[in-house]
Amino acid sequence: MQPTxxxxxANADAExxxxxxxxHTDTTCRSCLEHCGICRREPFVVINGEVVSIEESTLRDEFxxxx
Amino acid sequence: xxxxxxxxxSLRRDFLGAYAETPRVTxxxxxxxxxxxxxxxxxxxxxHYAGSLPCMPARREWLTGTKEFLWRPWGPxxxxxxxxxxxxRDNGILSQLITDHFHYFQHGSHGYYEDFNGFEFxxxxxxDAWRTAPHTPEExxxxxxxxxxxxxxxxxxxxxxxxxxxxxxxxxxxMDYFTPQVFSRATEWLQDNAQWEQWFCYIDNFDVxxxxxxxxxxxSMYTDEDPDDPELTSWPYYGPVDxxxxxxxxxxxxxxxxxxxxxxxxxxxxxxxxxxxxTAESLWDETAVIxxxxxxxxLGDHGYIGKNEFxxxxxxxxxxxxxxxxxxxxxxxxxxxxAVDLYATLLDALDIDDESYRHSQSLLPLTTGERExxxxxxxxxYWGSTISITDGEYSYHCPPASDSTTExxxxxMLNPHSxxxxxxxxxxxxxxxxxxxxxxxxxxxxxxxxxxxxDERLYDLETDPTQQxxxxxxxxxxxxxLRTALSDRLDALGAPESQHERLQY
Numbered sequence: 001m002q003p004t005x006x007x008x009x010a011n012a013d014a015e016x017x018x019x020x021x022x023x024h025t026d027t028t029c030r031s032c033l034e035h036c037g038i039c040r041r042e043p044f045v046v047i048n049g050e051v052v053s054i055e056e057s058t059l060r061d062e063f064x065x066x067x
Numbered sequence: 068x069x070x071x072x073x074x075x076x077s078l079r080r081d082f083l084g085a086y087a088e089t090p091r092v093t094x095x096x097x098x099x100x101x102x103x104x105x106x107x108x109x110x111x112x113x114x115h116y117a118g119s120l121p122c123m124p125a126r127r128e129w130l131t132g133t134k135e136f137l138w139r140p141w142g143p144x145x146x147x148x149x150x151x152x153x154x155x156r157d158n159g160i161l162s163q164l165i166t167d168h169f170h171y172f173q174h175g176s177h178g179y180y181e182d183f184n185g186f187e188f189x190x191x192x193x194x195d196a197w198r199t200a201p202h203t204p205e206e207x208x209x210x211x212x213x214x215x216x217x218x219x220x221x222x223x224x225x226x227x228x229x230x231x232x233x234x235x236x237x238x239x240x241x242m243d244y245f246t247p248q249v250f251s252r253a254t255e256w257l258q259d260n261a262q263w264e265q266w267f268c269y270i271d272n273f274d275v276x277x278x279x280x281x282x283x284x285x286x287s288m289y290t291d292e293d294p295d296d297p298e299l300t301s302w303p304y305y306g307p308v309d310x311x312x313x314x315x316x317x318x319x320x321x322x323x324x325x326x327x328x329x330x331x332x333x334x335x336x337x338x339x340x341x342x343x344x345x346t347a348e349s350l351w352d353e354t355a356v357i358x359x360x361x362x363x364x365x366l367g368d369h370g371y372i373g374k375n376e377f378x379x380x381x382x383x384x385x386x387x388x389x390x391x392x393x394x395x396x397x398x399x400x401x402x403x404x405x406a407v408d409l410y411a412t413l414l415d416a417l418d419i420d421d422e423s424y425r426h427s428q429s430l431l432p433l434t435t436g437e438r439e440x441x442x443x444x445x446x447x448x449y450w451g452s453t454i455s456i457t458d459g460e461y462s463y464h465c466p467p468a469s470d471s472t473t474e475x476x477x478x479x480m481l482n483p484h485s486x487x488x489x490x491x492x493x494x495x496x497x498x499x500x501x502x503x504x505x506x507x508x509x510x511x512x513x514x515x516x517x518x519x520x521x522d523e524r525l526y527d528l529e530t531d532p533t534q535q536x537x538x539x540x541x542x543x544x545x546x547x548x549l550r551t552a553l554s555d556r557l558d559a560l561g562a563p564e565s566q567h568e569r570l571q572y
Binding site for chain 2: 004006009010028030031032033034035036037038039040041046048049050051
């Protein structure tokens, strides 16, 4: 089962959007995921409800099942 | 005449007896006897709409008469605004703000409280940067409101939900909570200020906004669950209820609904106590009372919880409004009205008629029967997102193009999207006298538009009040009429030409 990946409109720069496109799974842009402190600090996504920092790990490292 | 203005944040109107016997999302009735009694006294507005969304944009509409969202997002008052409290001072009228709405004191939201003669700020609601201890609040509280991975209790990051747990850690009884504090202070203010010749008092109550953390008896009033069960959240994330971070099981959603309902009943109780004081102090015959909300709150409606993440359906945009004053003649009106009209209404009630009302038109003639109609169309929306327009019979919603930008106009360099964190410089900004309602210079800079949905929508509000069937290709007559009306109103208001471009008009 594919994970649910959400990211913030304000947080996603071109680099993050390109990365999200490269994982070949559905991602959803939200207006605000209510993690403004993290959003200000670094790129992040929310995978199955859990915040994942893109600087600390790539999406594939965090969820090897992503195609 | 004195004016008492009450805003109850996030109060969806189908939870009020004046608008619906039973809310659309519950199988039980919600007790609101005091608000129902006030509705019996007041003129009930059946077709009242939000304008600029969400919280602070609504307050700029109410307090300055500015239809904001066509030009800029959430932010402060502008130097060219004429705030109600400023005008009250200029006319010798005392003004007072009583609130727990901490957004007034956050980044980029200044200018709303400074002009009142007095203001009371009840500290601690939601993310209010107040208490820093205890370092580690009770585990049970944290379990109900946050994920420790995104909101670590030992992190000093902005908008950490641990702040709420700290702020409320000493709460033990009903009087400790925010609504009782706000309304008891308002009651005291009414009792203590009888000697002033004329006053304007604004009570801005953050409840029934989330978190839905409420004391007994309200917490157990509409559920058999243990309100302290750590498996149940009282602070859901905004978004779809069937996936992702905002996912809620049926049990969790039912609990959230019960706590929202309990919050409504708690607010009703304390509004009632305030109104009892109005009666005891014999204030009704010399006071206009206007009660409304900035927007609603989805509780599973259209598959969503919260607001912002989806188009402003009726549950968000069709807001409650009650207006009382001693010369009232009309019980209910279906005239089409909108949030920005409260500015002129409040000035009218204060007997101030020498001001430019900018985008606002007084509603008082609707309450006396002097007039039956008000507006032909009203627009609402979030800056940078969908623009909605309704004539009360149909609603039409036009999203921005997917790769479009929206221009932001302000004397400040506002963050277009990250409203709650420090502002950032805008090297791409230019400056000029861009606004049609002032000669003042402002900055102007672009930001990415945000699509709450990607397709045009049209709903028949009479046959489909919950907006389930998109008629955009089935009723081209209504579609074309509202499309034209939207374009005409953008032109009439002098909205930026870029609004037409981003909407692909």
